[in-house]
Amino acid sequence: MNVTEFVLLGLTHTREAQVVLFVLFFLFYVMILVGNFLIIATIKTSSCLNSPMYFLLCNLSFIDVCYSSVTSPRMLVDLLSQRMTISFNGCMAQLFFLHFVGAAEMFLLTVMAYDRYVAICRPLHYMTVMNRSVCCLLVAACWMGGFIHSIVQMLLTIQLPFCGPNQIDNYFCDVPPVIRLACIDIYVIELLMISNSGLISLMCFLVLVGSYTVILVTIQFYFTEGRWKALSTCASHITVVSLFFGPCIFIYLRPSSNLSADKGISVIYTILTPMLNPLIYTFRNKEVKSSMRKLWRQHVFPVFGDCGGLDKGEPPEVKS
Template sequence: MTLGNFSRVTEFILLGLSDTRELQILFFAFFFLAYAMVLLGNLLIIVTVKADPKLSSPMHFLLCNLSFIDICCTSVTSPRMLVDLLSQRKTIAFEDCIAQLFFLHFVGATEMFLLTVMAYDRYTAICKPLRYTVIMSRQVCWVLVFACWAGGFLHSIVQTLLTIQLPFCGPNAIDNYFCDVPPVIRLACMDVHVTEWLMVSNSGLISLVCFLVLVTSYTFILVTVRVRFTEGHWKALSTCASHLMVVTLFFIPCIFIYLRPFSSFSSDKHICVIYTVFCPVMNPLIYTLRNNEVKASMWKLWQRYVEGRKRTVTFPGDTDHCILPAINSLLQYTSVIISTMKDKMHKVNTSTVSEFILIGLSDAPEVRFFLFVLFLIIYLVTMASNITVFVAISTDTRLHNPMYFFLGNLSLLDILCPTITVPKMLEVLLSENNVISFSGCILQLFFLVDVVGTEILLLTVMAYDRYVAICQPLQYVNIVSMKLCARLAIGTWVVGFFNSLLHTSLIFTLFFCASNEVEKYYCDIAPVLALSCLPTYSRELVILTVAGVLGSSAFVVTLVSYVYILLAILCMNSAESRHKAFSTCSSHLTVVCLFYGTTICTYVRPSSAYSPDQDRIVSMLYGILTPLLNPIIYSLRNKEVKCALGRVISQVRTTLTK
């Protein structure tokens, strides 16, 4: 490398995806979550295939290798990108750049060859089913996989040798978030026309051969299925759909980037995200959602883990004996944290700000009085409706099942959420006393984030409950027992509590010395962070990452649950059964859309992108209107709840008439 490359350039500068600080924070949170999902999803597939002897077929052997390649592919680029998003100096040494380029093309070409082998495997399984085990023996599979890695290695060696022989003596800024052939070639100090065409020819030959094999395999598959259509062929064809999705996701961006002259390269870094990050995330999801055998093996693996936990951890028979010591330990731990926060606030926060001024909704007296009447009515209706639902579920034994247990918890949260913010807002609207003490602001923010985080997790648990009820109705009583419901509900409250404790401690150990005007009608994360006299970049990053991971994880679980539910409903034979199953989920789905949309818009973004006028309106949706609409949505869509409410109202009337 030293003899061949007379370069004066010893390092390159990676320009990344964006120079904007706010976008860098968002990208870090998103790609950190994506990288974690790639590792967890693909490792889960590898462990499942290795642990289950039933998944010893060639298809699953090749799938295991694909998962390993996906881990390698994203690990070549993602860790470096995450580090660069946090640092100001985004440089990479010349040797490291060449190494990254080599391993990226090594893994990328290997995956292209492996996808071609998987297409040939599907062709053999469908077109030659009687000879499938002979043709695709384990020895043949090992030889094919080894050939894929050898082909990828030779391709990468050619690309790397053609790159390092070039002189680099001028600009060293790479317009990408990793070292790739097209942007690096453009920095050479000589005419690269010949080298460029050699590289394109090399990549084009590989892509063309793989593409022809894929097209030929699927042509034979379609012809065979059309001529000899049986249930077995349909089952085999369904396994091809997953592979075809992965092939499309991987081949299209690769062909777009590498099968054209690099001189026409115009910052395709956003397309690179598809095959370096998006494909490795989607591959385990596609293969698990479309493959019943893999799903069943994962479920068995989870049951074995749970049984192992039960054998190693002894739970007393009474739930209270298990929960109360945990709550006691939690309270002791919380008291230690709170006392530590107080010490830090005395030492670190030598702020001259002892109170905050809440900027309300309007300064006009007429508008303030109208808003006071409006929000007072909304608050009273919210309290009355949610308390009625909570009492109806608590007193009616016919509603003592998991779904209504979670609905009762949701009503309790909907009582607490507006109670944290609305009374103070009503006071400000009526008396114009818009001052809140420093400690009052801390408590308001803490309880608000606690309740919102708990509600996000509870809605996820409710989605899982509906998934089990519809997709596994015979095992529903055993899986979702009341003991499990109690633990899940307590778990949502505990996680919400610690999430809020983290957010509050990060915010109120800052230094507040100048403005004390909170651009909202209550204390929230973004407007309070904006008042700090210290740089908030690192804390903002931690808050956004935690909120992004928590919210995105809950959203993914909810989304996957409803994908399974939708598939199960579509497979039902009876129209009445489909209607009944869908009606039980539509209420929850409406609430999820209302709540998730507004909370993600508010919290999963940098505080520097905070817009006071827009956020006041958005915060009203999840803080005031959602708690009002939740009991209406559930009661109007649920006959059992309506009957229970009618009984409660009749009992109240009877009591009042006496």
């Protein structure tokens, strides 16, 4: 008999702990939505923030909203439910969109590291290399890469026979815990999963580390003014990137296991990282904070002064 629904075991079985987690994750999810939508509105409405860096940041905020919305609403509902179930089709859909948006974010973070590399290491060619057409093509390639990756992951999973048991030891549907429920030997499927998800995560992370290493070396030897601010910003970016890629590499670059710690680690890249991205990438940026204040004042005063400060033809500096 084929499985028609899965039972999600969630993060905890204690009712009191479920209530505490609901309040905590609800606040996190609200912060993700408010923070990222505020960034999108600020960048879209401000003529000051028209450089490639802010275009990519705007797309990162949109991806973070989509990524967190794949798992968070369902998890919040399940924390208040007595029985946490999801249909087979719903599980496959969640798995598809999780890898679709997640892989797109990996590729976009890699593109953003390349953008910072060009801005700092090749400043005279920045506006030529990272023009708007190139940025649009790069973002489209990120989404296309995410779609191809996700299609492969879903096809590897959906063709497996599931005849029971149907309990997933996680709070969302993902490839590793789902394929463990298949009624056949999954050794080959695991190898394909590792070569797909695991290697993509590892390669993107290595490219990011390489880009930021070159950036840090360039700042150290060729820049004096604003060096510590730039170093602080790059260190913050590397921290957030590590929080996103580290758990992904740990989960997807090894055969599936019954480690209950996996679902706790999943919280880092599905909830915490989308919440930290606005704080690290944007809210520490002076131009963004200034534009946010002006956007707020425009709702009170119909006329406000010009934005000034950021020249359209000048590559953005790395600021904190």
